[in-house]
Amino acid sequence: MAELSAESGMPVATIKYYLREGLLHPGERTSPNQARYGDEHVQRLKLIRALLDVGGLSVATVGGVLAAIDAGEPTNEVLGVTQRALVGGATDVDEEARAWALDLLEKLTAAHGWKFAPEHPAAPGLITTLCTIRALGHPALLDRIQDYAMLADRIAEVDLDTLAAHPSLDRIVEAAVVGTVLGDRLFAGLRRLAQAAESGRRYPDGLG
Template identity: 60%
Template sequence: MSLRSLAEIGVTRMRMAELSAESGVPVATVKYYLREGLLPPGERTSPNQARYDATHVQRLKLVRALREVGGLSLAAVGEVLKAVDGSKTTHNALGIALDALSPEPAEVSEEDHAWARGLLERIAERHGWKLHDDDRTERNVIDVLCRIRDLGHDELIARLDEYADLAQELAAIDLGITTGLPTLERIVEAAVVGSVLGNRLFAGLRRFAQERESRRLFQPGGTAGDDC
């Protein structure tokens, strides 16, 4: 998916200061991104002046989301932007961007890896998910499964299918909100924000729900104001 033409997205030419104000990125940072190739150059109007447009604003907002929300390094941001610019499909660009958000997983033994991979394969087959060998996200899930088992919480693993069902519902929400967006930059930005801040939002809502469930299970006759 390529960017729409400038006319389609109502481009207004702007100077550096206006680009900074529109995107919320300081001028010095904009200049740095230009030097590093994270932002394409503007249209030169003189040796020391250039004009920018809405595509530059969108690119800066994406970089900002990847840096400030996703916590990615500049090198990782560069890889994501390369995917955005070079991918023939939105699917591929999203895959690279969202995988980049995953932390670097710990190494596990071959035996543990085989056990967790087999469990993950069964879950993936049931939900129609595609696994990618040595993918960072896959290795993170394998690491987490091994940690859960090492801690002796087999009851959690036994309900993994239910967690997977919830994950599928959340994914539909996460990506459903991106379908009407006009550019690949906006789609990736929305997916990154939805994944990172959506995780935090869900964690907070989950905590509210846990408090209510704890009161129901462990505090018969408790009042709405009782905490767990």
């Protein structure tokens, strides 16, 4: 345990907490108060910290994602758990607003050759986001949703390319989770830099 702590740079108390929460597999017990930990434990600790600290997922969500990976569930099932956490859940949306959002999503997905079903793990979060944007009075964001969807298509091509190019395809489910969670963070950061550059071009004296 002390060696695992030194190797991973994480305090023993933190590692014990992940063990208790079931995020980290127990080591191979070699005596009543000793256990052997291997490279897979170090890698798992890195993954846990990436999903918690960089991805911003909760301990409970990370536990659910890792349990689904360990159970050998199909990649799409594991991604579903991850996606629900990333896109958020449904908050109170009234029936009229929900119907409007579903109609908008159905038209959008038909135009892009996407399959959309209200059961898609991203659906509740998307419906809530669309209704919130409308309720706050930001129609301009919604007017350009076709452009955003077209760019989402372009980025999804790159996303799937990076997945296919992953060096260890036996761990494709882990790669898909990392690509999804850290891919969102990475793109959000690049979008910030690009927005700053575009804003500087359009408003050389600042936005006001």
